[in-house]
Amino acid sequence: MNNVLATKRGIIGVGIAIGVLASLLQFWGNPANMGICVACFVRDITGALGLHRASVVQYLRPEIMGFVLGSFAAAHIFKEFRPRLGSAPIVRFILGVFAMIGALIFLGCPWRAVLRLAGGDFNAVLGLLGLAAGIWIGTRFLKSGYNLGSSHKTYTSVGWIFPIIMLGFLILIFFNPMLPGEGKSGIIFYSVEGPGALHAPLIISLVVGLIIGFLAQRSRFCTMGAIRDLLLFKQTHLFVGLVSLAVAAFVTNLALKQFNPGFANQPVAHTMHIWNFAGMILAGLAFTLAGGCPGRQLFLSGEGDGDASLFVIGMIVGAAFAHNFGLASSGAGATTAGIIALFVGLISCLLIGFTMRESM
Amino acid sequence: MENIIDAKGLSCPQPVILTLNAIKKQKSGELVILVDTETSRENVCRAATAQGWKTADIQPEGDGYRLILRKEG
Numbered sequence: 001m002n003n004v005l006a007t008k009r010g011i012i013g014v015g016i017a018i019g020v021l022a023s024l025l026q027f028w029g030n031p032a033n034m035g036i037c038v039a040c041f042v043r044d045i046t047g048a049l050g051l052h053r054a055s056v057v058q059y060l061r062p063e064i065m066g067f068v069l070g071s072f073a074a075a076h077i078f079k080e081f082r083p084r085l086g087s088a089p090i091v092r093f094i095l096g097v098f099a100m101i102g103a104l105i106f107l108g109c110p111w112r113a114v115l116r117l118a119g120g121d122f123n124a125v126l127g128l129l130g131l132a133a134g135i136w137i138g139t140r141f142l143k144s145g146y147n148l149g150s151s152h153k154t155y156t157s158v159g160w161i162f163p164i165i166m167l168g169f170l171i172l173i174f175f176n177p178m179l180p181g182e183g184k185s186g187i188i189f190y191s192v193e194g195p196g197a198l199h200a201p202l203i204i205s206l207v208v209g210l211i212i213g214f215l216a217q218r219s220r221f222c223t224m225g226a227i228r229d230l231l232l233f234k235q236t237h238l239f240v241g242l243v244s245l246a247v248a249a250f251v252t253n254l255a256l257k258q259f260n261p262g263f264a265n266q267p268v269a270h271t272m273h274i275w276n277f278a279g280m281i282l283a284g285l286a287f288t289l290a291g292g293c294p295g296r297q298l299f300l301s302g303e304g305d306g307d308a309s310l311f312v313i314g315m316i317v318g319a320a321f322a323h324n325f326g327l328a329s330s331g332a333g334a335t336t337a338g339i340i341a342l343f344v345g346l347i348s349c350l351l352i353g354f355t356m357r358e359s360m
Numbered sequence: 361m362e363n364i365i366d367a368k369g370l371s372c373p374q375p376v377i378l379t380l381n382a383i384k385k386q387k388s389g390e391l392v393i394l395v396d397t398e399t400s401r402e403n404v405c406r407a408a409t410a411q412g413w414k415t416a417d418i419q420p421e422g423d424g425y426r427l428i429l430r431k432e433g
Contacts, residue, residue, distance in 0.1 A: 003398070003402065006402050078398075080397070080398050082396065082397055082423070084369070084396075087369070087370075087371060142373065142377060143377075147370070147374055148371070149370075150368065150369030150370055151369045151370075151371065152369055153396075153423060220399050220402070220403075222372075225372065225373070228373065229373070232373065232377075233373075233376065233380065233407060233410075235406070235407065235410065237406060291371040291372045291373070292371075292372065305371075307371070
């Protein structure tokens with residue numbers, strides 16, 4: 001194997017780099033325990049585009065564009081760009097929708113669950129346990145023949161579509177720059193207060209996103225895969241990467257005095273343990289059925305996987321539903337509508353798992 | 361006896377599942393796995409190594425790779 005970053009040392013190094021950079025992003029201005037949160041950031045982008053109008057979570061997060069474009073660059077440099085699609089696209093879209101709804105009930109994707117823990121938010125333990133439980137359910141389906149089928153090769157230009165959309169978002173920021181104290185600049189919405197108003201300087205966010213996108217494409221870093229491979233194959237390869245991320249973020253948080261242990265009054269979090277747990281069961285199951293955590297879906301989109309891009313577009317629609325219909329939790333806790341959506345999501349994912357199995 | 365498994369176009373973790381199922385059925389000898397991404401290549405080789413199999417050869421084929429796994433009987 002000539003790919004250094006795909007070795008054990010490589011994945012540990014990548015985990016450490018992401019952990020330190022995530023903690024630093026908080027230091028540089030991102031919301032607390034939210035140096036990187038793929039779900040939250042995609043949700044903020046959805047708000048910035050006006051697809052939902054929750055005024056506190058509107059910002060075109062450059063980290064997300066960086067993730068896709070960094071992966072796109074790595075895939076081209078190392079000749080791994082493979083335009084492909086056609087593996088049950090509508091299913092991947094739906095899984096993206098419900099993954100987002102589940103994550104926004106907990107208030108974070110697996111990346112943020114780990115970063116919340118590394119920042120002392122013990123509610124994250126419930127989220128991580130839920131994530132593991134959801135992934136475990138997913139592995140039962142994988143073991144009994146669940147398979148969304150093959151993708152096929154397609155035109156190069158198809159693989160460019162999603163990276164170009166990301167480039168378009170960067171152009172939107174450039175032409176509609178944030179104006180201090182203003183909720184709107186040109187056609188783009190910004191948050192004046194709340195987590196959407198907290199962010200590192202644009203160029204730093206973008207550069208960190210590009211670095212992580214590049215490293216993650218090379219190392220195949222995946223937070224869901226970390227737990228799935230451990231449960232399914234007893235393989236620790238990706239898991240040591242995830243643990244490295246957690247430890248590195250924890251140590252950096254200690255050094256930067258960003259570690260505040262406890263359950264109550266944690267930033268962008270609530271203490272309804274059962275819904276923290278259940279929200280992440282839904283997210284974990286949806287990620288497993290789709291074959292990757294939300295970060296991984298962005299990196300795959302960068303290397304030409306059109307099905308992964310549809311999962312991300314599903315997440316954008318899920319975020320819009322979550323805020324337009326009041327499904328997302330807040331510091332006050334989960335909502336009744338959110339709990340109903342959670343059960344609809346769980347039933348939908350179970351139906352996908354049960355009915356999309358090949359006879360073995 | 362040569363056993364060919366076509367895992368082209370399958371997303372993670374299907375290529376590894378197919379490989380491990382084949383290894384379970386076939387305790388030793390030679391297995392050929394066809395994959396179309398570097399990630400699948402790395403994952404399949406890593407999983408096979410963990411089961412005591414060796415990656416005997418990796419040949420580029422079409423847009424992907426033909427992986428030849430071997431274990432002495």
